[in-house]
Amino acid sequence: MSRSDSMVNGASERERLLIVCPxxxxxxxxxxxxxxxxxxxxxxxxxxxxxxxxxxxxxxxxxxxxxxxxxxxxxxxxxxxxxxxxxxxxxxxxxxxxxxxxxxxxxxxxxxxxxxxxxxxxxxxxxxxxxxxxxxxxxxxxAGGQVLYPWVDDAWRPDWALRKELLALIEQIHGIAGAELYLSIELGGMLVFGGNETGLSRLTERLPARERFPLRLHQHAAFHTPLxxxxxxxxxxxxxxxxxxxxxxxxxxxxxxxxxxxxxxxxxxxxxxxxxxxxxxxxxxxxxxxxxxxxxxxxxxxxxxxxxxxxxxxxxxxxxxxxxxxxxxxxxxxxxxxxxxxxxxxxxxxxxxxxxxxxxxxx
Missing domain, CATH: 3.40.366.10 (Malonyl-Coenzyme A Acyl Carrier Protein, domain 2)
Known part of the structure; x- marks a missing residue:
């Protein structure tokens, strides 16, 4: 049914939905x-x-x-x-x-x-x-795994400087002594990193502890990476x-x-x-x-x-x-x-x- 068809007997138009699948x-x-x-x-x-x-x-x-x-x-x-x-x-x-x-x-x-x-x-x-x-x-x-880490503050306000620092870790770690590390997912106020065990281990060592982060995702491979x-x-x-x-x-x-x-x-x-x-x-x-x-x-x-x-x-x-x-x-x-x-x-x-x-x- 078209949008024009949704106007019947003065009834309001149907609400428009964007579906976001999990x-x-x-x-x-x-x-x-x-x-x-x-x-x-x-x-x-x-x-x-x-x-x-x-x-x-x-x-x-x-x-x-x-x-x-x-x-x-x-x-x-x-x-x-x-x-x-x-x-x-x-x-x-x-x-x-x-x-x-x-x-x-x-x-x-x-x-x-x-x-x-x-x-x-x-x-x-x-x-x-x-x-x-x-x-x-x-x-x-x-193949590999994923680690999740936020780059927004506790009020969910963007911290662009922190984001830049986190992305820089990929360049600093990837390719050194067998480490593979990549950006996997841009997830709202979080970054999901994908890599091999060496890369994720070195990343975890470099990330400041923050509540439950860095968080290793259970039974997740390094999705969306060359791995x-x-x-x-x-x-x-x-x-x-x-x-x-x-x-x-x-x-x-x-x-x-x-x-x-x-x-x-x-x-x-x-x-x-x-x-x-x-x-x-x-x-x-x-x-x-x-x-x-x-x-x-x-x-x-x-x-x-x-x-x-x-x-x-x-x-x-x-x-x-x-x-x-x-x-x-x-x-x-x-x-x-x-x-x-x-x-x-x-x-x-x-x-x-x-x-x-x-x-x-x-x-």
Whole structure:
């Protein structure tokens, strides 16, 4: 339905949503059970489970319900990634499309694969196959790792001098005595570094201790760095370009580039997804900023599971000055008055996006 079609009998126009899909690390013990609660018994989850069973893997329903949560199991790439996708897919399907218009889609890291499904560039089953394959390849190689460190202060105000110092550490450490260190993800007010064990060890020694940082990300390889060249080669061999198609709504990738329904070359989309996206830094911050500037959303929505991506997204929006937000306090005050950033992993925020009857039934 077009924007003009949404004006019926004087009713207000549908609100414009920018969808921001979550990446690895968002399904943890607290999220165990989410999928069955939201989608248990659904036709599509039954289909996903059948695909997993055919691949001789535990089903998503089993991992989310019958099998008690263990980080060593559910946190593995071939399980964690499909679980996150399925939870996000359940949330995306629940959005009331009579009241909300999805105008663009982006994601963080693995969230780019979810964005392909959300935008219609891949079918849901094809996306499960892609995500499951990539999760398995990453887990099997587990080349390097990732370390997370903030460059904003405690009030989420940018410290540009600190950012410059942190990026300089890459040049100071990389290439010295076997150390490999790269920028992996620009994540709002944080930097994610990727590297081999030597590089990450030396980085950790140089980073000032700050609350829980530097934080080593559990069971994460050095995503978006040259250490994934082997994964890239194998992924391109296994995953043909056939299922890719032009998206139905615009997508914003990890460079801030927009893939539109009217100009996307499916072969180029495949090439980016299984090429540059795997071995070059992923600029989540740029993707969010482009989404806000180019598509003027009324609200930004992060599907579940969990809500851990909310902070990084808010930090990116603070850098942009969106809604007049200048720091964490301004963001929190604005959210209390009228929430513009909605995390569907938070029940009351999710309910705002559901059809009225569905929200009342869940309540």
């Amino acid at each position: 990446g690895r690390g968002t399904y943890n013990a607290a999220e165990w059970g989410t999928l069955n609660r939201l989608a248990g018994g659904s036709e599509w989850l039954t289909r996903f489970d059948a695909m997993r069973r055919e691949a001789d893997l535990p089903t998503l329903s089993e991992l989310d319900g019958e099998i008690p949560f263990r980080q060593s199991l559910q946190g593995r790439g071939e399980h964690a990634s499909p679980l996150i996708y399925a939870c996000a897919w359940a949330d995306l399907l629940s959005i009331d499309r009579e009241r909300y218009d999805i105008v663009a889609v982006t994601g963080n890291s693995m969230g780019w694969y979810i964005a392909l499904a959300a935008a219609g560039a891949l079918g849901p089953d094809e996306t499960l196959h892609l995500i499951g394959t990539m999760g398995w390849l990453m887990q099997e190689s587990l 994934q060249e082997g994964v890239k080669r194998e992924a391109r061999r296994r995953l043909g370009a056939g299922p890719f198609r032009a998206p139905e709504v615009p997508m914003i990738d990890g460079r801030g580039h927009i893939w539109t329904p009217w100009s996307t070359d499916p072969q180029a989309l495949w090439d980016y997804t299984l090429g540059e996206q795997l071995v070059e830094p992923y600029d989540f911050t740029a993707a969010v900023k482009v989404g806000v500037r180019e598509f003027a959303p009324d609200r930004i929505v992060i599907p579940g599971p969990g809500a851990t991506l909310g902070g990084a997204t808010a930090q990116a929006l603070i850098q942009l000055g969106w809604q007049g937000w200048s720091d964490k306090a301004a963001f929190q005050s604005g959210q209390q008055q009228e929430p513009r950033l909605l995390c569907m992993g938070i029940a009351e925020q999710r309910d705002r996006l559901l059809p009225a009857q569905a929200a009342s039934a869940l309540g």
